[in-house]
Amino acid sequence: xxxxxxxxxxxxxxxxxxxxxxxxxxxxxxxxxxxxxxxxxxxxxxxxxxxxxxxxxxxxxxxxxxxxxxxxxxxxxxxxxxxxxxxxxxxxxxxxxxxxxxxxxxxxxxxxxxxxxxxxxxxxxxxxxxxxxxxxxxxxxxxxxxxxxxxxxxxxxxxxxxxxxxxxxxxxxxxxxxxxxxxxxxxxxxxxxxxxxxxxxxxxxxxxxxxxxxxxxxxxxxxxxxxxxxxxxxxxxxxxxxxxxxxxxxxxxxxxxxxxxxxxxxxxxxxxxxxxxxxxxxxxxxxxxxxxxxxxxxxxxxxxxxxxxxxxxxxxxxxxxxxxxxxxxxxxxxxxxxxxxxxxxxxxxxxxxxxxxxxxxxxxxxxxxxxxxxxxxxxxxxxxxxxxxxxxxxxxxxxxxxxxxxxxxxxxxxxxxxxxxxxxxxxxxxxxxxxxxxxxxxxxxxxxxxxxxxxxxxxxxxxxxxxxxxxxxxxxxxxxxxxxxxxxxxxxxxxxxxxxxxxxxxxxx
Amino acid sequence: xxxxxxxxxxxxxxxxxxxxxxxxxxxxxxxxxxxxxxxxxxxxxxxxxxxxxxxxxxxxxxxxxxxxxxxxxxxxxxxxxxxxxxxxxxxxxxxxxxxxxxxxxxxxxxxxxxxxxxxxxxxxxxxxxxxxxxxxxxxxxxxxxxxxxxxxxxxxxxxxxxxxxxxxxxxxxxxxxxxxxxxxxxxxxxxxxxxxxxxxxxxxxxxxxxxxxxxxxxxxxxxxxxxxxxxxxxxxxxxxxxxxxxxxxxx
Numbered sequence: 001x002x003x004x005x006x007x008x009x010x011x012x013x014x015x016x017x018x019x020x021x022x023x024x025x026x027x028x029x030x031x032x033x034x035x036x037x038x039x040x041x042x043x044x045x046x047x048x049x050x051x052x053x054x055x056x057x058x059x060x061x062x063x064x065x066x067x068x069x070x071x072x073x074x075x076x077x078x079x080x081x082x083x084x085x086x087x088x089x090x091x092x093x094x095x096x097x098x099x100x101x102x103x104x105x106x107x108x109x110x111x112x113x114x115x116x117x118x119x120x121x122x123x124x125x126x127x128x129x130x131x132x133x134x135x136x137x138x139x140x141x142x143x144x145x146x147x148x149x150x151x152x153x154x155x156x157x158x159x160x161x162x163x164x165x166x167x168x169x170x171x172x173x174x175x176x177x178x179x180x181x182x183x184x185x186x187x188x189x190x191x192x193x194x195x196x197x198x199x200x201x202x203x204x205x206x207x208x209x210x211x212x213x214x215x216x217x218x219x220x221x222x223x224x225x226x227x228x229x230x231x232x233x234x235x236x237x238x239x240x241x242x243x244x245x246x247x248x249x250x251x252x253x254x255x256x257x258x259x260x261x262x263x264x265x266x267x268x269x270x271x272x273x274x275x276x277x278x279x280x281x282x283x284x285x286x287x288x289x290x291x292x293x294x295x296x297x298x299x300x301x302x303x304x305x306x307x308x309x310x311x312x313x314x315x316x317x318x319x320x321x322x323x324x325x326x327x328x329x330x331x332x333x334x335x336x337x338x339x340x341x342x343x344x345x346x347x348x349x350x351x352x353x354x355x356x357x358x359x360x361x362x363x364x365x366x367x368x369x370x371x372x373x374x375x376x377x378x379x380x381x382x383x384x385x386x387x388x389x390x391x392x393x394x395x396x397x398x399x400x401x402x403x404x405x406x407x408x409x410x411x412x413x414x415x416x417x418x419x420x421x422x423x424x425x426x427x428x429x430x431x432x433x434x435x436x437x438x439x440x441x442x443x444x445x446x447x448x449x450x451x452x453x454x455x456x457x458x459x460x461x462x463x464x465x466x467x468x469x470x471x472x473x474x475x476x477x478x479x480x481x482x483x484x485x486x487x488x489x490x491x492x493x494x495x496x497x498x499x500x501x502x503x504x505x506x507x508x509x
Numbered sequence: 510x511x512x513x514x515x516x517x518x519x520x521x522x523x524x525x526x527x528x529x530x531x532x533x534x535x536x537x538x539x540x541x542x543x544x545x546x547x548x549x550x551x552x553x554x555x556x557x558x559x560x561x562x563x564x565x566x567x568x569x570x571x572x573x574x575x576x577x578x579x580x581x582x583x584x585x586x587x588x589x590x591x592x593x594x595x596x597x598x599x600x601x602x603x604x605x606x607x608x609x610x611x612x613x614x615x616x617x618x619x620x621x622x623x624x625x626x627x628x629x630x631x632x633x634x635x636x637x638x639x640x641x642x643x644x645x646x647x648x649x650x651x652x653x654x655x656x657x658x659x660x661x662x663x664x665x666x667x668x669x670x671x672x673x674x675x676x677x678x679x680x681x682x683x684x685x686x687x688x689x690x691x692x693x694x695x696x697x698x699x700x701x702x703x704x705x706x707x708x709x710x711x712x713x714x715x716x717x718x719x720x721x722x723x724x725x726x727x728x729x730x731x732x733x734x735x736x737x738x739x740x741x742x743x744x745x746x747x748x749x750x751x752x753x754x755x756x757x758x759x760x
Binding site: 296297298299300302304305306309312313316317376377378379380381382383384385386387 | 563564565585586588589591592593595599600601602603604608611612613614615616617618620621622624625628644660
């Protein structure tokens, strides 16, 4: 048994908390849910292996002597995955500084703040690695099964990527602390995390739009320009790609670099952890003076008062804005594609419409949760002289208006290009937003807005229903815009999903 | 004297059951312009009773009348004249007190000019002027409670219902809250309040109801309650303990 307050003791405490957190995230505390979650995970793993077989089986016999296009392809995929890991790690590192859960207890104890910090960063790295391994495992397993054990080296690359992502997240967050101060770091780190998560994909898509007129990121990676400017084939830059396919020397190098850089970052930054955590704690009591939004009280209907309240709260909650920023950022490439093809006179709506409709559905789902479930003063609203029906209507209107405002420019430009496609797209956006809002209405709970991150855990059925209805409605819209009667197929699927949601809705019970 | 006053709140045979009965066949009458304190041990059913009155819970049986309006069949009209304040103030962190009061006034459909005048008055009374245009996110519990109280009063309710409003407040803030409530009662409003601080009930309430195991076991002025105990109890604390002990023996 380890000594209290030692590194191993703190680590076991931290990992126990992490494990319980993860289990409650998956099971939401119910024994039946635990069994269902286990069945769901097995089914998901099986599905992912089938998907992996479909996508990577043909690469299983690839030789170690890669050519430049193959190295660019693998490296691009690794950088893409790493950027997502970095985004996730930045959010976790920021939370480690600002979350007060047990930090007050630990920092006021005689335990070393450096050890606490080291363990906490280790936990974040481990979490990043576990997520990456879970997502990469089906692909690696399929490649190893078909192409031999050499592919198992990819697991080592994933570990190194998780360590490097945590180290980079740590360096970025500490740099923000020093440059912009504790008060602004939380918001800026969230925004930076969202941008990093989306930037690489968006960058590739933008490059592809300009070079190939396509939104496919692989088109950019295999472009002549990219291949001409790639480093020499013997460069250490390709070590991660080589390590993935079984080059032991490269694997050892990548692993040593990843773990070494994480240890160095922890050693370098742990000295001032307590100082930064204390500075972060002071932020919660900071005063924000608000410019008055009007010269006096205004005469408005109850519905308008409620809608205005929703918009004001969303506009002022930078933390929530950063959570939804990535969804909005993903709209940039389709918008750019629209602009480029509009200029060149091509029909771009076939690519554009599904992306936009799906984004609208996802964004509306998040906003609807905030508005309907994330009510910070539920008793005030419930004791107000207004019916529940009117309250819900006002909240739904607030969401739909916001979606309409965000997507109106894209629809307007599309209508200038192809009127019918623009109309169909607008209708699809509103339908997807309405469907996502209906799902959130059916599965509404009472929560605080700050619990937004965990909205998916309250009902996995709602999460999947939201995603699949968005996909079905995206397909419906693009087929309808093309004038095809086959649009009725995905429309029927979307309707069936919503009917199922309605029939099992807990709020109707 | 009491009989001449209008009835502000009437509960008849109100019952609510969760895993076990929380409130059983409760009859309660509170008159207009009265300060009524509801006291009782933990889990006695005080909060459940108040939450049923303000419409946050629906009773399994019985009727609730607020200012002559059946609140179960016409909740919106009943809520128009009611305010609710719980021990955990629920306000919007991202709004300023001024904006919060504008929101509440809009929700209660109060004329903007009138509401703004009241809001300024309340902000002054409660000492919130220096913070009127700061977001509530950095406020202490006492300040949040003051903002919530101002919100409860900005629509000039006839019936104010408070659940442990003084919990966690410092002496100065607690006195301000008590003064504001007394002021409302003097102006003809009705206040119903639960509290564990028996001294507050003793000093402020016109009548006190003692609730235990979901039933009203005693009610009246402090003198009435003393007489009911039949002992030489002097303070409300002695009286309360004697009444609760008697109820336990009877059960």
